[in-house]
Amino acid sequence: MTAPSTHTTKPATGIPALLKTGFINAVIALVLFSLMVGIRTEAGSEGQLTYWTRFGELASLVAAVFGGSIVIELLRQWIGPTGAEKLVPPAVQSGMSFVGRYLAPALLIFTLLVPVIFYNQRYILDLAILVLTYVMLGWGLNVVVGLAGLLDLGYVAFYAVGAYSYALLATNFGWSFWICLPLAGILAAFWGVLLGFPVLRLRGDYLAIVTLAFGEIIRLVLINWQTLTGGPNGVSGIPRPTLFGIPLNNSDEGLAAKLGIEYSPTHRIVFLFYLILALALLTNWVTIRLRRLPIGRAWEALREDEVACRALGINTTTTKLTAFATGAMFGGFAGAFFATRQGFISPESFTFQESALVLAIVVLGGMGSQLGVALAALSMIGGFELFRGLETYRMLVFGWAMVLIMIWRPRGLVGHRAPTVYLKKAQAISSDLVKEGHG
């Protein structure tokens, strides 16, 4: 073994220890998978229960666990118990910082060109729109979780408020998307403040539970308030967005006819793409500006130490409420976009799973980092599609990938924090020092 000798407490090395670990894990796998995989049950032709055994699959799974745990154990000993980053040579580090500097502009240019490059690939354009929606949601939640350190598990509630605001205003009053968009944001922000008030005194886990409950309440209200929301049937026939009043359809009034070009349904997709890109970039720009303003610094200070904030005369109540309201507003914008893109919304789209996914994006990206959140959304949503070929094993591979990333980069893809103001030189702050916030 070439394990680094600087660590004082080394795990037991050597082949017997490796075999022992592998054997224990294989036994656990055998117990678990013998029922989950080893026996398959199904309803027979006459309704009776039929089952058959799949010992071959079971054996290969157990063998994979045995081999895999030995590989992981070897990797762990090679990397050392902690401080994995210390082993990265300086040359690689400087290379990574070079990549880091130009990654964001390169990504932005690529994103701007996506509809040009993939003009004829509807699938990729749809996927890009989906990724950008989650980038925007991630950036919005990042204000609450990453900057202010308030763990919000019910973010989808604001997404739902925004979506239903636009859907109901547009279908009932015929208001245009561009009037409804700010209204959806304002309404979501209003609900953010409403949620904020009762949870101000709560911290950490308790805050997470209450926000989770809030998300469920909104969804249940949407299901049960049939007269307004249409209940489980949702709202359909939501108007498509227009380019300042010019519809993007095949009529004589449509944009294609006005420009004198042949109509193509792709025009609308490209328009939606640039719309969500603009909304996401607005979210990003506002967040970056807010971070450099006193309110943004107060959010981060609140995450670091709430008691010290109070001693400095910072009103922690309004500071938390503004964080909730700002995050909720961006969620509302994204919701309005979702409604206009789908043309149909129902409470099905706003389950806890969405909240969890957006939170996972923020955590995986590195809390507080804009670039990290964008990369995480790209890898979570785009990566999930990438594994489509694996069919039923998709979730398994995906879960594995997440576990591995969190082991190697526990503070997310971009863990360090950039200062908001400097005298001589801006130095990135190591993630070890930055607090996660406790409510």
Add this chain to the structure above:
Amino acid sequence: MSGERILDVDQLTMRFGGIVAVQDLSFAAERRKITALIGPNGAGKTTVFNCITGFYKPTGGAIRLTHDDGREIALERLNDFRIAKQAKVARTFQNIRLFPGMTVLENLMVAQHNMLMRASGFTLLGLVGVPAYRDAEKRAIDLATDWLKRVSLLDRADDAAGNLAYGDQRRLEIARAMCTEPALLCLDEPAAGLNARESAALSELLLSIRNELGTSILLIEHDMSVVMEISDHIVVMDHGVKIAQGTPREVRDDPKVIAAYLGADEEEAMAVMESGS
């Protein structure tokens, strides 16, 4: 006691359930003076501090702060952040409470939050980048730089506060409190954990705050060399009550004080003193 008072503590009582932490405590702090609150561990000093700075609501009694312009504020009625914001009372903590993940400069910028919030039109004007806000931010950075020079941390301005050495963190916390431009600065054991050289530098810093800026200081301290050197007035507490007060010289020779610190009766302390002199 003569002179103009900035802080009047009158019959302050603080109970936690059945435990009386502070009982009918009365003392005053004079303007542009350094008042020290001393006493053995568990005497209730930090409780008094927490009552003055709004972290506890006193069970009974009054705490009155008188500003330069004669404005009187009843601190026991203000709570939470308002004491720092409206009454201009700043404090530091016994166990340092900086923002470790923010830079030294950012720590001092957060301290000027309320001024900067007004200048940024409560964020809306700042978001569009009006020149008035940029000027205010520049002034805030200048004030922060000025304080960094005073506590000799200027070359660490862009480092994370959590990376500073212990003594530097203590000084930064004082600088951060002073960036709120307080009328009364409350320091909870500022010399704890400092070596002799750092303690001497601290004494110098506190004297310069008093002499050059005219800020009144109230401090809790165990390091008697610091207390005796810089205090104008000392209040001694034991078991939640005041047992003595006066100038450093008066307090040093008070048998009750010696008894409290040695944990002995008054008679024994007298005997010790007599045999010593």
